[in-house]
Amino acid sequence: MIEPLHSLAFSIQANPGVYAVLLGSGVSRSARIPTGWEITLDFVRKLAEVCDEPCQPDPATWYREKYGKEPDYSDLLDALAKTPAERQQLLRGYIEPTEEERAEGIKAPTAAHQAIAGLAATGHIRVIITTNFDRLMETALADVGIVPTVLSSEDHVHGAMPLIHTQCCVFKVHGDYLDTRIRNTPSELESYPSEFDSLLDRIFDEFGLIVCGWSAEWDTALRQVIERSVSRRFSHFWALVGEPGNAAKRLIEHRQAQTIRIGGADSFFSELTRLVEALNQFSRPHPLSTEAAVASLKGYLAETKHRIRLADLINNEVERVIEATSGPAFATQNCPALDTNTFTARVRAYEAACETLLAMAAVGGYWVEDWHYAIWQNALVRLATYRIDSGYVVWVELQRYPATLLFYALGLGAIEAGERGFLFLNQLFRTLIHREHREDKTAVELLPALCLFQNGTGAAKLLEGMSNRYFPLNDWMHNLLRHRYRHAIPSIARFSYAFDRLEVLMALGYNYNDNNSKDWYWVPLGCYAYNHDNRTRIFNEIRESISSQGNESIYIKSGIFGSSAEDCAKIMEDFKSWVNERSGKFW
Template sequence: MIEPLHSLAFSVQSNPGVFAVLLGSGVSRAANIPTGWEITLDLVRKLASINGESIGTDPILWYREKYGKEPDYSDLLDALAKTQAERQQLLRPYFEPDEDDREQGWKEPTTAHRAIAELVVSGHIRVIITTNFDRLMETALADAGVVPTVLSSPDQVIGAMPLIHTSCVVFKVHGDYLDTRIRNTPTELAQYPPEFNSLLDRIFDEFGLIACGWSAEWDQALRSAMERAVSRRFSHFWALYSSPGDAASRLIAHRQASTILNTDADQFFSELQRLVNALTQFSRPHPLSKEAAIASLKQYLTDERHRIRLADLINGEVDRMIEATSGPEFAVSGSDAPDRITFTTRVRAYEAACETLLAMAAIGGYWIEDWHYEIWQRALTRLAIRRADSGYNYWIDLQLYPATLLMYALGLGAVSSGERGLHFLGDLLKTTIHRQYQELTTAVELLPANELFDISAMQHFLEGMEKRYAPLNDWIQNSLKPHFHAFHSTEAESDGAFDKLEILIGLSFGYQTKPSPYRALPGCYGYRYRNRQSIIGEIRNSIDSQLDDSPFVKSGIFGKSAAECAGALNSFTEWAKCFARWS
């Protein structure tokens, strides 16, 4: 079942301008903006101070006993500041940042405000209803180049252009902090002016609604307006940090709204904006199509603050891939026996299921950072599991093919990035793989092409590979080429990068398994003699000139010191003479 946030993103992207946004105090609270009631209490304290009286721990009780009524925002302002200019100066510190606030990032537009502004710029949102007195939304819009129509009083509503003719409306149903007519007390929040009710009725009837940061507990008039609306031509969505209260629950039931739980305003609106942007840019039917997934990946790779989102994105694609390869067409028993047609068909089916993940891995390997390692290694570990172990042996072993493709895609990206990718490649090849009822192993021992299947079998089963020296290796390189066009501008560059990866895989295999006599793993480099000699020479020169500071040594791929790596390289070079018959 599709997630509510994804459903919302579809609706917003495909229906520009149809959804209105309702923002409660929870959106501005993240900017350290006090609520109207908090300001009222502070004004009571200031009034008591002017009178030279102590209010104790209950300012409301003091005010009630002193004046015989409940504290009123307008009365307090009149008592503390007689002119409009004085009132503005009194209120500014509550809503406008000083130097200390700016250092803390307080009283300035939040990530949520700016994400909404971007949705306005893109034309997806036009109407914003807010219960907040501050001007953070207006500031975020101004920073994005949008001049909204701001409605905070009945006369402004009367004189406003029809909604259909405005690019952006900010409807401040509780007023603006520089206007003493703000609505703050329970009595003031119980009923709106007729002009407000009329406009709200139109909005709730003609628009879908996205509510966030609003509890609905105190705003009786706004609740009533929502309850009056009977039309449900467009969906309602309600983003909540925790479970809704009674008032919100009744409205959610009345409007048949979809809830998006366990999210704050910043996370919700930034993710919504990202999804809508990805859908708009690529016009795909699903937010995790290849292009949209890549767009998200590029955004998340750059900042460690996106660690959780990056992990969710990659794990989600692994989940999708596993689900896609769990159907009867991938059964290991009770299906057609493997032959050239059925084997090739199934290999291509696995590749199709992996296409998005492999495209992501190519980019992820190339732009790898230390904090990405664990996420990609976890994905590799999850794929390197045989989910069924009874049936045709080739079908059982082929279950690991997606993990093999992922290891090669990540490794090829890492090698293509230069020195910075080698450390990741070392960790990637040493990734621990858990096998049921068997000892732990590493990725380089289990997943390379020639450990998955022997050469003669692939010559027999893979269509068009009958006369290849390294049939599955050639096949994998060809299948990955489309994902590396941005990194390899020529065939020679593509061959060189793939050969370098396979030589390093071979060196790592020899180092991890320590076979006697020594052996590594064959690959396409076996018949590309010049590439093999050039790459071995590059590695040797790096070790000889930089010793332990060589990136090949520091990566730990085939040794922990220059001497150990040089010895491994010598053993590999001697073993590689067996490829003379391939040339």
Template sequence: MIDPLVSLAFSIQANRGVYALLLGSGVSRSAQIPTGWEIVLDLIRKLAKLEREDCEPDPAAWYKAKFGKDPDYSELLDTIAKSPAERNQLLKNYFEPDEVERQEGKKLPTAAHKAIARMVARGYIRVVVTTNFDHLLEKALAEEGIEPTVISTADSVKGALPLVHTNCTIIKVNGDYLDTRIRNTREELAIYEEDINHLLDRVFDEFGLIVSGWSGEWDTALRSALERCKNHRFTTYWTDIRPPDGNAIRLIQLRKGEFIQIQSADAFFDELSEKVFILEEYNSPHPLSVKALVAQVKKYLVEERYEIRLHDLMNQEVERVYKELSDREKFPVDGFYGDDFGDEIRRQVRLYESITEPLLAMIITGCRWGKESHSHLWVNCLNRIANPPEERKRNSALHKLQMYPALLLLYGGGMASIAAGKYSTFASLLTVPKIRPTHVEECPIVLALHPWSVMDRPEIQRLLPVLERSLIPLSNHLNDILRDPLREILPQDANYQECFDRFEYLSALVHADLRNEYDDDDDEIWAPVGLFGYRSRLSQRDTSIMNRIQLEFENSTQTYIDSGDGVPTKRVDSTWPPLRAGLFSGSAERLILIKRKFDELVAEVSRSRL
């Protein structure tokens, strides 16, 4: 059976602003705020002391015997404190903390008040009915930047805005402690003015209700207002630390309500607000738009206090994508031949792109604007998406195509890192995530993920739409499909093209370097040749990415001859960013060797295909 607290959280989150609160003295109890009757009894003790008499053990009985009538809050105040200023100061001692009490956390907003204020700030709660005189909720709301409309007398009802036009309305049915007309006795609590009754009738008719800290025994007029309401459009949730009895049971049955037994008002509202906010984050922002998701990632990146939320947001989206990508009904891997096979390749490519779009936007945003300390988020994302279920080890075209979403993410994150000059992030993306290709031990992702590992035959790549004549159709397709996601950080087409070529070329160099390391073969070299190889063949030599990177490296590198021991040795020092990020083991000599061999391979491949 679903926990009623969970049901309530779902109802509040799905029906923003529909639920009102009815709060009694139990909500302020942990703040050690006295009830109205406790104040009356304390005032009687003070009066008895002035009369030099002992009123114990029953101050109320002493008062009635002394004055011939039940105690009256206003008369007591008038007797003990003659001027308005004196009365105000006397009452403040009951409701406002002194310095010692403040240090001890007394008479300050409780966890319940703060949780309620957070829900008000997000629009989940708009109306609060309370029997309390204190200002704890108002103080908690002020901390959230909310100034509520407070209705504590019949006069204030007439000048108040309609409930739907305020961020928050607090209805103090028994008055405010600064007004001597507050209700305390059974007689005072038995009848409300007509305007207050009409307002309560609207609230109890139009809103769902969450009752906390109120027994239903003393406040006769408030109980009558609940009994008058015949409509129950939304559920009433009644909370208490003990099982209900007496009038509480009858009111719950009358309103067809749910009872939730709680440990305390603080624990209840704190847990309720957390569950509502978790549902809020789970449901947003992806259903709204990719732009909203990007905005949220940017917000979480700039402040350390959002680190956990950023982690949860990324993890939530990664798991959503992983689950959809693993759905065999969406992505069958067998039973397609002839024209059906080409149609299925194109269908799956489009669907992979659609499912991955939000996560691609997130990793692009993160790699462009995030810090090096955020790199583990993008690495974990690639680790998860690049390692689908073990079934992928079947060596068919549609099984290999499962790696296409990871390829999209690697290109998008890598290009964003390069555009931002964040080569440490770029290096992490290429080398830290591990992948286990078919029949091969685990290796860095850059070794096993590239266009030719996703579509390993030219005839399969040429199944992509309108790319039949392209020499590297999948690389061309990536170049086209990533243009819009990267437009915000690379608005000019020329800069985008340069960044795309730089990513493919640097990735290939790293691939060649690590491949040599893993194969332990210095005589042969191989790495995927991307669009840069064919563009360099068709363009002016000094504009090719290969030549640009060569010039960058030379301009940031110095060669020294060290002959301290009598034998001259050559030492190469470089400040080139990819080397400083740890690629090529930080060795300029190693990069020079790999680059020379790979550039020869690029020239050979590009000549053979043109």
């Protein structure tokens, strides 16, 4: 039989955002955060000390006998600290770590909190219900760049945005430790405000549920909400360290929940996250589907009668890429904090979505005919247009990465194709990209690797293993596309030469298309800046072609960086001097 944990991982990966998590005190236990009842009993001990009366070994009994009622968190907090500021200071000692505790990792988000935050950052978890009143979950979410909607009182819920419009919601059904309305005693846990009941009814009806660290024994109101829920549209999973109590057994049976035996919350959520990430990797296009797409492409390239089929094939794959990169995992706002892990993961996710399109472009660029131009140009425009133009600037700019990948994949094929390829390169470079509220630019001005980010190489240096590279994204894409072209260009040296040749032509085309660059203030450098032998060979080849063939040279006929041999020869000399002046530091 399939393990329940594996079934859960498949469900989460296939249905991002439809599972809610219900966390009990067991999830915070390894952080050594006391439960609400433990804090209440410590209040009783402090009160007994003030009264100069012994209360051990049973503080709750002492309190009942002395005051004739059950120990109540709110009453005791009010008795021990009269002002809000005093109450906050009193509670911080229980919840917030001291310097020594922080150094030891005590009262800090656990591996479970961090794993759940990671699933929220990728859009797999959207709703977190917790009976805990600490702030470990919110801290873990902040660490990955998420500011959640936190609901801990009736007024919060009453004014809350619909769950579908929130990136992540933390619903603290027992309250927050800095709010005296925390629910703690049996009488307080018997019922919820109507606002809580209504929202919980919706959550349990509309979402699947993952329960961990919650015994269900004491929380009468929460049990009642689950018991009256009859929806089965998504599965329920219940993680258990030992045997469930009677209350949990009834809920498991009522919800037909699958039980998962775990060693602890930390190991459970960490392994669940690992499995979901592995399944995301397996969601790349299957090699057979890529091969089928390339085979279809080859069948349509040769004859104009297949123009419509070719256009449909390429357009459909572009739309698939756009759809695959439009989900929560590619959000530009309320995103994970920018670091090597998050940046590299998102870059790889874009690459995975583009895998089939790049395989098609490698073939299409080499076998290109003039009637193919408009189809590929349209694909480039679609990918280069931002779907979201607001948010964290690096994530916004990274939306153009699939267009940059396509630009290079087509360009490398065209470089290998010779004369017909160079004619295509010129049209590809001049493809006009519309930019909302900004000046339209040509593809060669927007899509070279060094043009992707406004700050040049800064963000790209976050790529794993690229922090010390002069041109990190160029090197990264060289390694990526080298793998894609291993059959068409089996020699590594030949591939590197083709890659450098393409980037040299991009720089020349940039200068030619950008009116502001006529005096060589700036053009996008690339790997050729420190590949001295390749650069020298490329410059000599271009100069020899122009010198010997004049206006019949492919570099002139293509019109990539000029329209006459005389003009192009001067441009090359100027470019050579400019590059050599700047590339001395690279080799």
